[in-house]
Amino acid sequence: MTTPGRGGAAPAPAVLDLEDLGLDRGGHLLVERALAGLAPGERLAVSGRAPELAVHLRAWCRNQGHTLVDHPAPGSISGDEPGPPPAAAVTNGDRVEAWIVRGTAADDRWRGAQRTGAADPVRPGAVAETAASTWGVAARGALVEAGSPAFPFPLDHRSMVWTDDAPRYYRQAAAAQWDPATAVPWETPVDLPAEVEAAVIQVMTYLVENEQAALAVPARFLGRVHPHFREVVQVLAVQIADEARHVEVFTRRATLKGAELGRSSAGGQASLLTLLEEPDFALAHFLLSVLGEGTFLALLSFIERHAPDPVTAAVARLALADEARHVAFGMAHLGAVVTSDPGQRARLAAAIHRRHDALASTVGLNADVVDALVVLAAGSFTPRAVAEGFTRVQALEAEMADGRRRRLTRLGFSPGEAGALSALHTRNFM
Ligand SMILES: [Fe+2]
Ligand SMILES: [Fe+2]
Structure with missing residues (x-):
């Protein structure tokens, strides 16, 4: 022209x-x-x-x-x-x-169109306080034509979901993905005494149901977070993929020798049901990632340390690395929540009390799991070894409680509050 x-x-x-x-x-x-x-x-x-x-x-x-x-x-x-x-x-x-x-007319058509922040989250104003329903699934930073349809994304306020750390956690999570087929030494011969193999299978059976719950909770919220908060959606999506791998490798270890799986207790499932039923995203994220997955860090580390075979050690180690990220993201999100509104701490505390009350009439913990952990930590069946195993499991529970107290303190609870709330956490660990 x-x-x-x-x-x-x-x-x-x-x-x-x-x-x-x-x-x-x-x-x-x-x-x-x-x-x-x-x-x-x-x-x-x-x-x-x-x-x-x-x-x-x-x-x-x-x-x-x-x-x-x-x-x-x-x-x-x-x-x-x-x-x-x-x-x-x-x-x-x-x-x-x-x-x-x-x-x-071409100009008229875009009159009233709205620029939805910016794709790059570090640009000033990139992430809005409230994401309009009519921004829908448009890319953040896109110019959205007036008259676009409204999408029902109920988690549409920055204060509900956002943390400035989300982009960094997403990058870390995406870079840390591992392949279950090659990351675990499946070909290594595993030939344990029957009782030890049964203990491993019981622990894996318990882990699988907890992983399923840890997958279902973020999955419930994934489609409800407004896509404007893209990096939060991405972190949750990768977290769900992480849990899918955990379910896979724990199942594969449990069935490695062709034996039947262990027991799933009513109390354990009741505890996990209360997690799945929590309707509030921040509260569910708090109960799952800060308290549950936080507690699991100590558990997975314990299993890796006392694993009787390299396959068990590997699946625990790989899951532990992922869970550390889930906990860190949960802490970042909840930290942002209580920083923007300190009154939210009372809601977090109330959620712990509510869950504790709901589980008051259940045992909460699968006794078979504790026994299996004692067997793994004992390493043999002499009275002295079993006593040592028992002591180690007690130390594990103390370490779990200590971790919860530390995380609650970092979220601004006083040491006294943190100790009391930690003690009310479900006995199922997750
Ligand atoms: Fe997991
Ligand atoms: Fe997790």
């Missing part, structure tokens, strides 16, 4: 020769590009030889809010003055020549 010099009362039109490119084969891109440099009311002289070009130009102009007028003198598309607009573009042999007068 060329734009002839402008001067005098009637500027010469810009010129575009489409040659044999039709509007049905992308020609509209060149027309749009040529019109973009014009103000409403200015003309573009367009010509071309594509079949049906006149018909296509007329339909396209009508759709786009431009006006198609015929060129007054076929063969002289750089002429200065438009004549009175005839009814159709002029066909000169197989060549079409016409003027397009730029309309305002």
Whole structure:
């Protein structure tokens, strides 16, 4: 396209020769590009030889809010003055020549459109306090046309979901994905005494149900977080993938020798049900990631340390690394929640009390799991070894409680509050 010099009362039109490119084969891109440099009311002289070009130009102009007028003198598309607009573009042999007068409809269409923050979360104002339902699934930073449909994403306030650490946690999580097929030494021979193998299977059986709950909780909220808070959605998505791998590798270790799985207790499942039933995202994230997965850090570390075979040690170690990220993200999110509104601490404490009360009539912990942990920590079946195993499991429970106290203190609870709340945590650990 060329734009002839402008001067005098009637500027010469810009010129575009489409040659044999039709509007049905992308020609509209060149027309749009040529019109973009014009103000409403200015003309573009367009010509071309594509079949049906006149018909296509007329339909396209009508759709786009431009006006198609015929060129007054076929063969002289750089002429200065438009004549009175005839009814159709002029066909000169197989060549079409016409003027397009730029309309305002294309601008009107985007009037009222809204820029939804910025893709890059570190830019000022990138993440809004409230994400409009009509931003829907549009990319953050996109220009969203007015009249876009409203999407039901109830977690649409920054204070509900956002932490500035989310992009960093997402990058870390994406980089730390491991392949269950190759990360675990499945081919290593495992030949344990039957009671020890049974203890491993019982622990794995327990881990699988806890992993299923840890998968289901973020999955419940994933589709409810407004996509404007993209990195939070991404962290949750990867967390769910992490839990899926944990379910896989714990199941695979449990079934390594072809034996049947262990027991799932009513108390354990009742505890996990209270997690799944928590309707508030912040509270569910608190109970799951700060308290439950936080407690599991000590448990998985214990299992790795006392694993009787390399496969068991590997699956515990791999899951532990993922869980450390889940806990860190939970702490970052809940830290942001209580920083923006210190009154939220009372809600967190109330959630612990509510869950404790709901589980008051249940045992809460699968006794078979504790016994299995004692067996693993004992290493043999002498009275002295079992006593040592028992002591180690007691130390594990103390370490778990200590971890909960530390995390609660970091969220701003006093040492006294943190100790009391830690003691009310479910006996199921998760
Ligand atoms: Fe997990
Ligand atoms: Fe987890």
